[in-house]
Amino acid sequence: MPRPRSLTDDQLVGAALAVIDREGLAALTMRAVAKELGMATMGLYRYVTDRQALEVLVVDHIFESVDLVLPAAHWTDRIRSLMNRLRVTVAKHPAAVPLVLRHRQAAPGSLRLIDAMLAVLTDGGFSGVDRVVAQRTLIGFLLGFLQNEYYAGLSGPGTITMSELSPAEFPFLADTARDARSVSPDEEFGRGLDIVLRGLAAG
Template structure:
């Protein structure tokens, strides 16, 4: 009789290995290319083998979000005025996410369950609280800040001023859309840092006036 050879067991994967492979696929192929099949191919394993580690693509996306945010310092800045502390927190997350722009659409989708996003929120609230925000005023300030950060990062990477969309708007008929066309033409002189930082300054200035009012 011939001895029956046992099939080799699939090698074990760590969450970090799975997240790194998924992030590599995302960076290469964008969000539409993030599939279980593509990640399995990257790891040299079958698609079905991945379901030993994640239940579905949604869980895979969550791993990617955490892998990106793992490199972001989520500690609230100390011994600085609250607007400077908020700017520092915002700049950290912008830089971390900016290294992997294809992850941007996943941030709002996972904002309620991502430990990284929740830690960032806790740090931002600590800075706002130290600045004197409390109660409903703190609620509104935090929501406005969150909306700006998520929205502005998306605009920077998915609808940048230097992208083709601006040229389309600039070419609109001036008799029908004079202000849109003029604003789009002026947008060519605005760099991404000026756009992002300028919008954040407007928001923080408005929040500061709320405290003084």
């Protein structure tokens, strides 16, 4: 592949995500991305200072890919739309989840998404400390779910192992784990978010 004369952020992110999606996050190096772009490793440093800067670009791209134009609806439905859109966007690059958790506050796209969320909460009557806690609660639920979905999914080996525990020794855990194996990620996320939103609305 001929070396590009100049690179855009989209090209850098595209190459980084190609490496992550194909080989996993551990394979993301400046050398691997430079190879993906058909250029020398040192040439990549003309565009990004180091791997961390490249990671932030990736996270910013993920957040910027979320459509922030929300339907005219009740504030809880708009929050639900926003949260679902972000989850679906991240799902396109599951190996990048640790980067989303690590760099979300450094990515401008993340800040714009949070501001959109705060605007919806304001429309819902939240202000001051109540708005702070509501926003942090929603983000905490989302980040925790992403981590669970990709590293401790209900369909994964951990749930299977727990469902096979001795009912005499772990009666509630074994029974709950058996039920958990039938819950899809969509159902888990949707019902969990409903619980959070009901709690915020009641507060």
